[in-house]
Amino acid sequence: MTRNRRRKTAIRARQAETGTPYLVARRQLAEPASAAPASAIKPPAGVEILPPLASWTRPHDCRWWAETTAAHGPLMAVTISGADRWWELDDLAREVAGAIQDRPAQERGLWTNHGRYYVTKREHLAGIAAALDAAGALPRLTVRAVPDASRCEHTSCRRRRGEPPVQGTAIRRPATPPSVVFGPMPSLTEVMEQHPLLTYFGFGVSWRRGQTAEERRAELADGRTMLARYEDSVREIADWLRDNVTPIKTPTVGSYGMKHVVENTIGRYVSNGELIAAALIAGYPHRHIDGPNADFGMSARDVDRLRKAARTA
Structure with missing residues (x-):
């Protein structure tokens, strides 16, 4: 039996044992019980991990976050500000993550574009911070945590996880949404x-x-x-x-x-x-x-x- 088949068999056995959906069972097997949560890992000196952007927590994004976390483990999102030497600094960060573009696609590490940010494994933070610090560009690094899709309360996400909907949480929408007002124009x-x-x-x-x-x-x-x-x-x-x-x-x-x-x-x-x-x-x-x-x-x-x-x- 191949390793992939053994893994799928183990996931289905876990699914039958716990009654959880396939993706939840896969995530449970992928995460050792003794592993520290991503939020408990102390960031390197000079790096602050900001909370996720609000636009990342919409229901249709949760499945992607859940599947990507299940496949790769704890994640983070990083971006490097400024235009000066941007390609050089981006390549430094990619190299730490094993995602340099010169490598064959099947051998690259996780480095997925998500708006202005790139999503990669949380374990690479210390290496990325050290590489940028050596290049004198650590202040240009911005790091954000990613949503915990296993804990969100969206009705569709709870249904996907095999959990009952939360009672009494009807969405209240303002009668008139605030309008967008133009401000001064930058150059x-x-x-x-x-x-x-x-x-x-x-x-x-x-x-x-x-x-x-x-x-x-x-x-x-x-x-x-x-x-x-x-x-x-x-x-x-x-x-x-x-x-x-x-x-x-x-x-x-x-x-x-x-x-x-x-x-x-x-x-x-x-x-x-x-x-x-x-x-x-x-x-x-x-x-x-x-x-x-x-x-x-x-x-x-x-x-x-x-x-x-x-x-x-």
């Missing part, structure tokens, strides 16, 4: 400092087989230099967005589709990076999961109106 330089992967083409660079880290850094620098040249255009688009599209709290409108709406309305080419930078300057709520595009909190009614107006013009 393009400030936005690019806050988003070190933002370029003329969107977030990050396209991955190509055989491409070195130095080539990726050069491509990223070229894309950011190119975006900086379009500051007047970006500001013009930001003003236009504020005048024509109402902000909402939930990011649902994709940047790539929205750039075409702007192009068809103002009558000239707009790059994906210009649109993203303009929306960030304007102050729309945003979400970037992976790839070059981002989602923004823009009124779907206003976007549909602009699309129809462009088609009939």
